[in-house]
Amino acid sequence: MKWQTACFAALALLGLGGPLQAQPVKIGMVTTLSTPGGYLGDDIRKGFELAIRHGGGKLGGVEVELLVEDDGLNPGAARQTVTRMIQRDGVRILTGVVFSNVAMATVPQALREGVFYISPNAGPAQLAGKGCHPNYFNVAYQNDNFDEAMGQYVSDQGYDNVFLLAPNYPAGRDHLAGFKRFYRGKVAAEVYTQLGQTDFAAEIAQIRAAKPGAVFFFLPGGMGINFTKQYAQAGLAESIPLFGPTFSFDNTLVNAVGDAALGVFNTAQWSADLDNPANRRFVADYIEAYGRLPTLYAAQGYDAAQLIGSALQATGGDLSDPTAFRAALREARFESVRGKFRFGANQHPIQDVYVRKVVRGEDGKLANVIVAKVFEDHVDAYAAECKLD
Amino acid sequence: MQLFLEQVLNGLQFGMTLLLMASGLTLVFGIMSLINLAHGSLFMVGAYVGATIVARSDSFLLGALGGMAAAAVAGMLIELLVMRRLYRHDHLDQVLATFGLILFFNELVRLVWGRQPLGMDLPAWLAGSVEILAGVPYPQFRLAVIAVGLLVIGLLYLLIMRTRLGMRIRAGAADRETIGALGINIRLLYTIVFSLGACLAGLAGVMAAPFLAVESGMGENILILTFVVIVIGGIGSIKGAVVSALLIGVADTLGRAYLPVLARLWLDPASASNLGAALASMLIYLLMAIVLAVRPQGLFGSYHA
Numbered sequence: 295m296k297w298q299t300a301c302f303a304a305l306a307l308l309g310l311g312g313p314l315q316a317q318p319v320k321i322g323m324v325t326t327l328s329t330p331g332g333y334l335g336d337d338i339r340k341g342f343e344l345a346i347r348h349g350g351g352k353l354g355g356v357e358v359e360l361l362v363e364d365d366g367l368n369p370g371a372a373r374q375t376v377t378r379m380i381q382r383d384g385v386r387i388l389t390g391v392v393f394s395n396v397a398m399a400t401v402p403q404a405l406r407e408g409v410f411y412i413s414p415n416a417g418p419a420q421l422a423g424k425g426c427h428p429n430y431f432n433v434a435y436q437n438d439n440f441d442e443a444m445g446q447y448v449s450d451q452g453y454d455n456v457f458l459l460a461p462n463y464p465a466g467r468d469h470l471a472g473f474k475r476f477y478r479g480k481v482a483a484e485v486y487t488q489l490g491q492t493d494f495a496a497e498i499a500q501i502r503a504a505k506p507g508a509v510f511f512f513l514p515g516g517m518g519i520n521f522t523k524q525y526a527q528a529g530l531a532e533s534i535p536l537f538g539p540t541f542s543f544d545n546t547l548v549n550a551v552g553d554a555a556l557g558v559f560n561t562a563q564w565s566a567d568l569d570n571p572a573n574r575r576f577v578a579d580y581i582e583a584y585g586r587l588p589t590l591y592a593a594q595g596y597d598a599a600q601l602i603g604s605a606l607q608a609t610g611g612d613l614s615d616p617t618a619f620r621a622a623l624r625e626a627r628f629e630s631v632r633g634k635f636r637f638g639a640n641q642h643p644i645q646d647v648y649v650r651k652v653v654r655g656e657d658g659k660l661a662n663v664i665v666a667k668v669f670e671d672h673v674d675a676y677a678a679e680c681k682l683d
Numbered sequence: 684m685q686l687f688l689e690q691v692l693n694g695l696q697f698g699m700t701l702l703l704m705a706s707g708l709t710l711v712f713g714i715m716s717l718i719n720l721a722h723g724s725l726f727m728v729g730a731y732v733g734a735t736i737v738a739r740s741d742s743f744l745l746g747a748l749g750g751m752a753a754a755a756v757a758g759m760l761i762e763l764l765v766m767r768r769l770y771r772h773d774h775l776d777q778v779l780a781t782f783g784l785i786l787f788f789n790e791l792v793r794l795v796w797g798r799q800p801l802g803m804d805l806p807a808w809l810a811g812s813v814e815i816l817a818g819v820p821y822p823q824f825r826l827a828v829i830a831v832g833l834l835v836i837g838l839l840y841l842l843i844m845r846t847r848l849g850m851r852i853r854a855g856a857a858d859r860e861t862i863g864a865l866g867i868n869i870r871l872l873y874t875i876v877f878s879l880g881a882c883l884a885g886l887a888g889v890m891a892a893p894f895l896a897v898e899s900g901m902g903e904n905i906l907i908l909t910f911v912v913i914v915i916g917g918i919g920s921i922k923g924a925v926v927s928a929l930l931i932g933v934a935d936t937l938g939r940a941y942l943p944v945l946a947r948l949w950l951d952p953a954s955a956s957n958l959g960a961a962l963a964s965m966l967i968y969l970l971m972a973i974v975l976a977v978r979p980q981g982l983f984g985s986y987h988a
Contacts, residue, residue, distance in 0.1 A: 499690055527810070527825075547800065
């Protein structure tokens with residue numbers, strides 16, 4: 295008898311126990327919980343946990359165990375944590391990555407180990423195009439999606455002289471390139487700031503002097519807050535409107551910006567006021583559980599959990615056949631809080647993108663409301679470069 | 684021309700924020716021979732407490748006083764609990780210990796205030812802008828920062844040059860052992876100097892809070908610049924800190940505004956904006972390297988540290 299027990303134990307350790315296993319399916323979440331960007335990973339985790347709670351401790355009817363680790367926004371440390379989770383904890387499904395630089399350090403590594411990776415946020419071009427992989431799914435967006443949508447919207451609104459602003463690092467350039475892909479007018483100036491810059495007086499004076507019709511900026515996190523506040527204090531917000539991807543304007547961050555954020559246009563694929571049953575339930579339960587409006591990141595964490603749940607349901611929690619699990623993930627048969635959702639050929643979302651505007655809600659707090667739908671079933675620019683199969 | 688003047692003013696305002704940070708740090712460094720990396724954390728404490736009080740009471744003055752008081756108390760506690768044990772150790776130990784304090788404070792504010800950044804709204808009497816030159820409205824709050832900076836320069840001058848305490852501080856900067864031998868309570872003097880520096884860092888934090896995201900780790904960005912300022916100015920010299928803070932503020936702002944434009948004279952626009960932005964972010968460090976090469980003790984430094 296002993297050798298049989300040992301065999302079963304070994305199989306279970308390898309994750310090959312099949313439907314017979316009593317062990318819950320382990321899901322590894324290596325996300326950013328510390329550093330100033332820590333609130334992003336925190337929201338992803340909260341959204342993910344809410345989905346598990348909705349399933350009564352299960353996802354897709356299968357018992358799951360969520361292992362959460364902080365990556366400290368440090369690609370090297372994140373890589374070690376990911377390796378440890380795969381090799382020591384036997385995790386077969388990974389998620390959590392917030393920042394693209396961390397994704398580039400960890401995702402290819404995890405994929406080499408034969409693990410499934412579901413990105414709940416970062417969508418670097420490399421992983422959407424040439425570096426796409428059958429076991430990598432992005433449930434959030436490709437990094438350029440929001441910029442492309444804004445380029446389209448700003449042109450549609452008749453602005454033909456736009457001032458561009460981004461930090462001087464690769465992602466900053468990528469975001470401006472995404473904007474210019476769909477923007478048809480003239481570029482008043484293209485200014486690159488330092489990464490982590492706190493004072494934007496010099497740039498704001500340049501904007502005033504250039505007299506553009508509008509400003510498009512990509513300044514993630516604290517930089518965006520700083521810029522928006524200083525822009526409003528300089529008295530420019532009334533005459534030259536601000537447009538940007540949503541990264542500095544999710545529902546909790548706008549309240550850190552305060553009144554200066556009022557009227558800022560930002561693009562996203564989700565909004566708390568999207569009217570569909572899944573989203574109404576998500577928003578209401580999130581407010582009840584955590585006492586504030588969910589952010590985009592929380593919605594993406596929730597959808598990541600639902601996507602994993604849909605594949606667990608289809609396979610009965612059996613990860614021993616990667617092909618079946620992959621096929622089930624590709625189906626994406628779940629009620630996304632975005633409404634409709636499906637994967638393109640590169641396993642990135644084909645989805646609608648909206649323009650939202652920051653307004654003051656009835657409760658006195660600032661929040662985003664949808665102004666227009668810019669793209670219907672938008673496919674990212676790198677899908678054609680991806681050769682799967 | 685108007686744009687240029689506006690940029691100079693922006694630079695002065697940025698310099699004033701640096702000055703508030705640097706004057707405290709240079710005192711601590713010069714008099715106590717202590718490297719305090721946690722100075723940025725005191726800036727953060729000032730900003731957080733100030734923002735919280737302003738949100739509760741709607742009074743900016745109350746918030747400013749509260750932020751300064753909180754930073755001063757935090758500074759006093761740091762001095763009593765941590766720094767006292769480090770005076771006899773070498774600089775590497777101090778760097779390690781105060782780096783630990785940075786991590787401690789970053790985590791502490793995360794526990795107390797949460798991960799979401801805070802905001803601070805300006806009171807109505809500071810929120811608008813005034814037309815300083817025809818066609819150039821300038822935010823009142825930035826003018827207020829310049830005014831506060833000038834006020835602090837004046838008060839520090841009076842304190843250091845005209846009072847008995849200031850005399851002791853100067854004496855301490857010149858020769859620590861001798862004033863100890865003369866029977867002056869050097870421990871108390873250290874605590875006072877450290878709290879004073881902390882209080883100024885807290886004031887800098889409160890004055891920066893309305894246009895910055897108040898978030899964990901906000902002190903680190905400004906800390907690096909502050910060290911550049913005190914190295915250029917000369918360690919321990921308040922006069923050096925004032926001159927070099929304003930120099931760095933103006934140089935950094937003008938560099939960001941005009942280097943990309945200058946680069947465009949020789950290069951195509953795309954590489955010009957790349958090169959310009961890269962040069963602008965290097966400019967103050969280049970300035971520091973030049974000053975160190977010509978005057979290793981800094982602009983106003985004396986050679987004792």
